[in-house]
Amino acid sequence: MKQDHSYKPRSAWNNLNTRTQRGEVTALAERYMDFLSSCKTERETTDYVCRRLREAGYGDAFAGARVARDLRGKAVFAVLRGKAPLKDGLDLIAAHVDTPRLDFKQRPLVEQVDVVQAKTHYYGGIRKYQWLARPLALHGVIIRENGEKIPVTIGEKPDEPVFCIADLLPHLAQKQSDQKLGEAFEAEKLNVIMGHSPKTRGRGKDDKSSKEDDGKTGDAVKTHLLDILHAKYGIREEDMITAELQAVPAGPARFVGLDRALVGGYGQDDRICVFAALEALLRTKPGTRAKALIFWDKEEIGSDGATSASSRFLEYCLESMLPETGPANRLSELFLNSRALSADVQGALDPDFQDLHEKQNAARLGYGPCFSKFTGSRGKYGASEADAEYFAFLRGLLNSRAIPWQAAELGKVDQGGGGTVALFLAAYGMQVIDFGPPVLSMHSPCELTSCADLWYTVEAYKAFLEA
Numbered sequence: 001m002k003q004d005h006s007y008k009p010r011s012a013w014n015n016l017n018t019r020t021q022r023g024e025v026t027a028l029a030e031r032y033m034d035f036l037s038s039c040k041t042e043r044e045t046t047d048y049v050c051r052r053l054r055e056a057g058y059g060d061a062f063a064g065a066r067v068a069r070d071l072r073g074k075a076v077f078a079v080l081r082g083k084a085p086l087k088d089g090l091d092l093i094a095a096h097v098d099t100p101r102l103d104f105k106q107r108p109l110v111e112q113v114d115v116v117q118a119k120t121h122y123y124g125g126i127r128k129y130q131w132l133a134r135p136l137a138l139h140g141v142i143i144r145e146n147g148e149k150i151p152v153t154i155g156e157k158p159d160e161p162v163f164c165i166a167d168l169l170p171h172l173a174q175k176q177s178d179q180k181l182g183e184a185f186e187a188e189k190l191n192v193i194m195g196h197s198p199k200t201r202g203r204g205k206d207d208k209s210s211k212e213d214d215g216k217t218g219d220a221v222k223t224h225l226l227d228i229l230h231a232k233y234g235i236r237e238e239d240m241i242t243a244e245l246q247a248v249p250a251g252p253a254r255f256v257g258l259d260r261a262l263v264g265g266y267g268q269d270d271r272i273c274v275f276a277a278l279e280a281l282l283r284t285k286p287g288t289r290a291k292a293l294i295f296w297d298k299e300e301i302g303s304d305g306a307t308s309a310s311s312r313f314l315e316y317c318l319e320s321m322l323p324e325t326g327p328a329n330r331l332s333e334l335f336l337n338s339r340a341l342s343a344d345v346q347g348a349l350d351p352d353f354q355d356l357h358e359k360q361n362a363a364r365l366g367y368g369p370c371f372s373k374f375t376g377s378r379g380k381y382g383a384s385e386a387d388a389e390y391f392a393f394l395r396g397l398l399n400s401r402a403i404p405w406q407a408a409e410l411g412k413v414d415q416g417g418g419g420t421v422a423l424f425l426a427a428y429g430m431q432v433i434d435f436g437p438p439v440l441s442m443h444s445p446c447e448l449t450s451c452a453d454l455w456y457t458v459e460a461y462k463a464f465l466e467a
């Protein structure tokens, strides 16, 4: 018989044929959606991860068999030790917990024409128009002068109000529709409507608030809203200056499509990888080598800052763990012996913008988690590139377990590009490659992922940790 030596990618759904298998895929997606719906900030995600790790017996002590440490509630590192000494290296999965959003400015509240808005400064790569005229929720923390932390979540429960940025009515949008996209939507107009009614007044007082003004003026509404905030949280306007308040798309993640085969929801870049990596670790038994997770913050703004991939957090944790396995052990040895997955999503081939992709090297929804041998752009500039040996090792590993996978790069050459945390791990001399599921509508308020890809991403990460 004639053999076919060509490579053809195959849909992961073809591997999930039975009703039982599809049922398990759906059940996993449902748990994933619960996670997405309740974890919309880096802090909420870190809290969730830490809680599940604690429940699984992970503790603070660096000498323990299961170690979990967070850094200021925004980054987390976990290790499941193996029989081999730590210097023999880690099998490490790295992902990021932050997502694009609208951060409140330090002095957010402004009243114009009897409407109070919160001024924002966007975080990460957003398409500004996607945030207009849609329900937004407010998540974050307010810290009192005495250090007391007040968590804030408004707009997620059905009986809670939401917030909204108004958009221009089409009737008056003629000038705007002739503008370039980048000019038509201004960052300084991403102002979140917080309320519009003045306080009810006692009888017999002057009606100052209804006085005709020139559109700038009064603060009767702002005063009212500050009263509401004071009653609910016991805070004053000054407390907002030091707070971290984030406007995010309101509402839960949902199945998308008649077949319920897609998950639609905010923040799947990169929380799908956080969820999948955590699931994989929690389902893995201790083995020879140490298995580890690191989840960082600030990836969406270039990985700078204390809780980001460029911080020394990972190094500090390992430095604290290393002496217990022998005084002569060196951190450099540990790093050079480590293997890592930079677990981040890949842009899926968009059915309506296929021309922006080079289709043979584009990620397809439902074709399994996707390797990106390198990131960067324009002649691989800024790339971390995995070596052929490591890539082939992983390919063999997945094939041996019949786990579907694909390989792609983001868009056509010279079309654009993006980065991940891979280069920060590569800097330690680790073997590292980007590997995660494709996402359609990435960075939008409703990102789309395939339930089959979620399923096989968990399987693939588990295979990696068990290798």
Ligand code: MN
Binding pocket: 096, 269, 270, 299, 344, 345
């Ligand atoms: Mn990402």
Ligand code: MN
Binding pocket: 269, 300, 443
């Ligand atoms: Mn991103």
